[in-house]
Amino acid sequence: MTEAPxxxxxxxxxxxxxxxxxxxxxxxxxxxxxxFEAYAGDAKNPTEVLRVAVExxxxxxxxxxxxxxxxxxxxxxxxxxxxxxxxxxxxLYARGGVAALADLRGGYALVIWDGARDxxxxxxxxxxxxxxHWAVSGSTLLISDSTETLLARPEVSRDLNRLALADxxxxxxxxxxxxxxxxVRRVPxxxxxTDSGGQREMRRxxxxxxxPIQWASAQEVEGFDDLFRRAVDRCFEVGPVxxxxxxxxxxxxxxxxxxxxxxxxxxxxxxxxxxxFPDVGVNEEDIQRSVAAQLGFDMVMIGLDEAVAPMxxxxxxxxxxxxxxxxxxxxxxxxxxxxxxxxxxxGCNAFLTGGGGDEWLCVSPYIAADLMAKFDVAGLYxxxxxxxxxxxxxxxxxxxxxxxxxxxxxxxxxxxxSVPPLLAWRDRRVLGQQTPGWVAPDPQLRRAIDxxxxxxxAPRNYYLRELKEGLExxxxxxxxxxxxxxxxRIQMPVLRPFLDPxxxxxxxxxxxxxxxxxxxxxxxxxxxxxxxxxxxAFKQQxxxxxxxTLQRILKDQFxxxxxxxxxxxxxxxxxxxxxxxxxxxxxxxxxxxHRPMWKFFMLECLEVFxxxxx
Numbered sequence: 080m081t082e083a084p085x086x087x088x089x090x091x092x093x094x095x096x097x098x099x100x101x102x103x104x105x106x107x108x109x110x111x112x113x114x115f116e117a118y119a120g121d122a123k124n125p126t127e128v129l130r131v132a133v134e135x136x137x138x139x140x141x142x143x144x145x146x147x148x149x150x151x152x153x154x155x156x157x158x159x160x161x162x163x164x165x166x167x168x169x170x171l172y173a174r175g176g177v178a179a180l181a182d183l184r185g186g187y188a189l190v191i192w193d194g195a196r197d198x199x200x201x202x203x204x205x206x207x208x209x210x211x212h213w214a215v216s217g218s219t220l221l222i223s224d225s226t227e228t229l230l231a232r233p234e235v236s237r238d239l240n241r242l243a244l245a246d247x248x249x250x251x252x253x254x255x256x257x258x259x260x261x262x263v264r265r266v267p268x269x270x271x272x273t274d275s276g277g278q279r280e281m282r283r284x285x286x287x288x289x290x291p292i293q294w295a296s297a298q299e300v301e302g303f304d305d306l307f308r309r310a311v312d313r314c315f316e317v318g319p320v321x322x323x324x325x326x327x328x329x330x331x332x333x334x335x336x337x338x339x340x341x342x343x344x345x346x347x348x349x350x351x352x353x354x355x356f357p358d359v360g361v362n363e364e365d366i367q368r369s370v371a372a373q374l375g376f377d378m379v380m381i382g383l384d385e386a387v388a389p390m391x392x393x394x395x396x397x398x399x400x401x402x403x404x405x406x407x408x409x410x411x412x413x414x415x416x417x418x419x420x421x422x423x424x425x426g427c428n429a430f431l432t433g434g435g436g437d438e439w440l441c442v443s444p445y446i447a448a449d450l451m452a453k454f455d456v457a458g459l460y461x462x463x464x465x466x467x468x469x470x471x472x473x474x475x476x477x478x479x480x481x482x483x484x485x486x487x488x489x490x491x492x493x494x495x496x497s498v499p500p501l502l503a504w505r506d507r508r509v510l511g512q513q514t515p516g517w518v519a520p521d522p523q524l525r526r527a528i529d530x531x532x533x534x535x536x537a538p539r540n541y542y543l544r545e546l547k548e549g550l551e552x553x554x555x556x557x558x559x560x561x562x563x564x565x566x567x568r569i570q571m572p573v574l575r576p577f578l579d580p581x582x583x584x585x586x587x588x589x590x591x592x593x594x595x596x597x598x599x600x601x602x603x604x605x606x607x608x609x610x611x612x613x614x615x616a617f618k619q620q621x622x623x624x625x626x627x628t629l630q631r632i633l634k635d636q637f638x639x640x641x642x643x644x645x646x647x648x649x650x651x652x653x654x655x656x657x658x659x660x661x662x663x664x665x666x667x668x669x670x671x672x673h674r675p676m677w678k679f680f681m682l683e684c685l686e687v688f689x690x691x692x693x
Contacts, residue, residue, distance in 0.1 A: 093219030136194030143187030146313030207268025318428030326363025329433025419569025435577030521654030
């Protein structure tokens, strides 16, 4: 479970050749002083194998997969089918330049060396499901999809990024290009990096919701099923698929469309890969088994405890944290590594999930502020009714969340925004109050993380701001990288049709009242599922979350684990944590309060991550 995958590929561009004795896959001299070197690595996952195509002073290095390769091949002068994606992209770039890359679909990272112009172009799929990182040493630029591969290079410092570690502990990630290593940066989702003669520029090249937004017409919304069907079909380009099947709307939607796709293609039906959560109110096994049976899927069902045995959940997560390339967020990752391996044993080449459904099928609760600003009482009532029908929330919590947190408080911020210095003072004051006293005891570090905090003004439209932040925040990139690493561990990509760029481009423009039609979240898929599974009441289903399971696990397992691992001495050595204040905070925290206990466990994961790298 804890074995790290083989190192991935990397590309090196500099004025002098590498002197480490590693044989380069490809070397291309530029017309000026720099040279391009591609190193293939020894990845076991077929979608990480580096393909390189060279023609004159131009080279393309490609890793991942293209799901619309056949369509693209027909564009390149009717090119015959080829297994060489790099050569295909070289042809597209030669004809259309960087703009031609917008037509690529799949999960991939690529580097183009235009030696005639002394230019490097580093890009990945629009959503960023395949990560892309870079580092600079003197005049040398190194690029890879793996931070660990870059850190293995002698010219790249392995120093941890103390600013990122400290901000992680106060749940702030201000720089989308930043990683947890001082010398390594990322190309954020939706962005392309260009390096011309050593001058680098990061530019957003994909924006599915430009302002002013053009809301989707009723006819476009009616075309969602066809668009989503195509997104699922693209996943089958990788080969036989397994589906992480819960009992929720998102994964069941993927499963239903995947069953249709398999029948249309005449290929093997997907395998249902399901995790069982034992707690009352969380267990979805009856729905999982019913959906799999009605779709004719073979099924692998494993319980959460069985998936991490002989360890418990927290122990398994911490063991994984020691080899993970970044601090972890998902408490169930160790269990899903096991589930993914079981899928591989069933012959699956791809691991499909319903990820992205919560982000793009739902209406942001911040729309409450927009409705209040317009005095739209009827719209606000429908929002509250929809939340009550769609989520398992008590009425007091629902009212406080929607009316106060995402309503009145957001409007108050808008009022303060008319006096920017006052808003900045307020934000810094709140930041100080929300930062635990045991974080960043080093005064220089504390000043540094506070100084890089940039207060932002209140938007004219909170709903549109949330659409934008759903693409640009560092947290989104980190989650995508976490699932990419899961794919590396189970040796098959994790694919999410709801994150298909074409699907996002539509859902970002679907009016919020359509997404919550009938006062239910995710209305755009509820009707389809209700017709497909009439006995499972998907039209009335409320979202089930595993919070009770997490709360029980933290209460039962945390203290023993804390005693076993010990205090975060590595983070204390870095000046990120004050051990004495932390000890007091942990002893005074109610073990039934899952949110602060979860943050303490995330602290322990960060400690294990740091220890492995000091």
